[in-house]
Amino acid sequence: MDSMAMVKRVVLSPPARGVAVLVLAAAWLLQPGPALPATNAVGVELPQDAAPSGKQTIRLMGREGTYLDYTKTTWKRQWEPALVQEPLTRRNHQYEVEPAGAERWEISRDGLTWTFHLRKGMVWSDGRPLTAHDYAFAVRRVADPKTGFDVGWYWGAIKNFMPAWKGEVPVETVGVKAVDDLTLEITTEKPTPYLAMQIADLHAVPKHVVEKLGDTWATSEATYVSSGPFVLEKWEKGKMVVYAVNPKYTGSWKPYLERIIYMVGRDEAVFPAYLSGEIDAMEQVYEGALSPGDQAMLQSDPKLKRQLHTYPNFMTWWIAFGGQDTAFKDPKVRKAFGHAIDREAIINSALRGQAVPAYGLLPPGFHCAAPQRLKDVQRYDVAQARKLLGEAGYPQGKGFPKYTLYLRDASPTIKTAAEGIQAMIRQNLGIELEIQNLERKTFMDRLNKYELPIVVIPWDMDYYDASNFMDVYRAGGRHAWGNAEYDKLIREANGIMGDEKRRCAVYQKAEDLLVSDPGAVFLWNPTAMQLWDDNKIGGKVLQPNKFDITTWFKPEKGGTIYRIYMKK
8 A cells, every 4th residue: 555545544633634734745845846957157057968067167278379359469369359358240150140249230221331239238347338439449459550460451341441550541530430339330441241240350349458558458367358258267378278257248149168278289289188188179170280190090099080070171271472573473483383283192191181172262162162163273284384384484493593482380281291292393393492380470470571482371261251262362461462353353242232143253253363373372171170079068069050060169250169068
């Protein structure tokens, strides 16, 4: 007989009956009810399989920068300003634009003025209100030549930005205005359909702090002020940077993670750190980060193989040339180099198959890309390469100047690929090239001054629009090559609103010119890799997006590190 049946058959006197009712009521109250959802330190509801609050910490590793400030520098910035500062918009893992600092925006009828309406109630981590004046200050800070921002052409669509960046007009004439505390206007030179995507790379800057401290504000947790999902908790130079969840953040990108520990280490140190358990994931493994032995281990170890995630990467590697003071001013010389390089051989040897041949600037699958139409323009053809070099006045390489092939802080794998290019140029053209690997900032400073005669260099997607790649080769950009017809086509394509088919046709016409002139010798599009254990790290965004790409590792370029969590 069960206990409830026994209760029903007992006859109780009135006083005893009251006591029994109280006992039964207490027992019912003590019965376990539905579990309340667990939350992290700032009240974000955690998934059922997530580790509890206090355990939501992920450890990563990468290179160290100088400033945690995207308005100061691109090439020397510390990973990652988008964690700690709020841009006007953000890009989700599908590369779609979503509100961030701006809750909505509209474009004027002429397509030139964008009005951004800011989210109410935003504050800096020191409690000061965040206003449109901070965003306007950020634009002017990037444009000011005194700041020394290193990729000014990236913002060339904004009215008067380039003249101001070059010191030709006052910074106050740049097309940005804080109408009031919650309204920001940005005016462009021409209609710019991609501005909402691009503006995701422009982060808020605390005007009240920068005006007081200058650039040093972004070098220490003692002076740093945040507006994004995280704050800078600690920066121990040469060792680690620690980001903690920001309790004052009111936006829609609140994270599951409570802490990100970013350990400082070069590319070749990351894989050993992962193997030893020092870090939890390799958040971006380019083809140059792993040695051939490392890659062999990944393919042979069943456990590691399950943790390896590969996908197409919107990146292109190419050879770029110097200007009119070099032998590369002759297009026949540039064409000869293009025909002298066996891309398949480099991919199969140095890159261990972790890439596909690049036929043009736009990588396969990217906006407006149609690379197969360009497949034969720079095909591997030694006879044609030698013919062109002879026509340029250097038969079998005789009389060709001595040049150095420069690399940018290259990994061992990229150095090996460069050595393969060096050998092919020697064997097929009779030209000797030296190889020199420069520190990143030194390389970029010299490249921007057009001081490097020949380089191997990549471009990685910032936002999903052909302008992001095509603008790189506009005159006055980072390469010495210039072509008035190319610039005319890019200006036309960049300004086409509402007709993507026509816009892509114009970009492709410009790319045809770039490949056939050529402005560059295109080499390969890498396959990207990540390492993480699905039993340790969770999140729906760990699944590939509609482009078959996983992007949680790139908060500044469409990633959603805010939507991953540590499992129980």
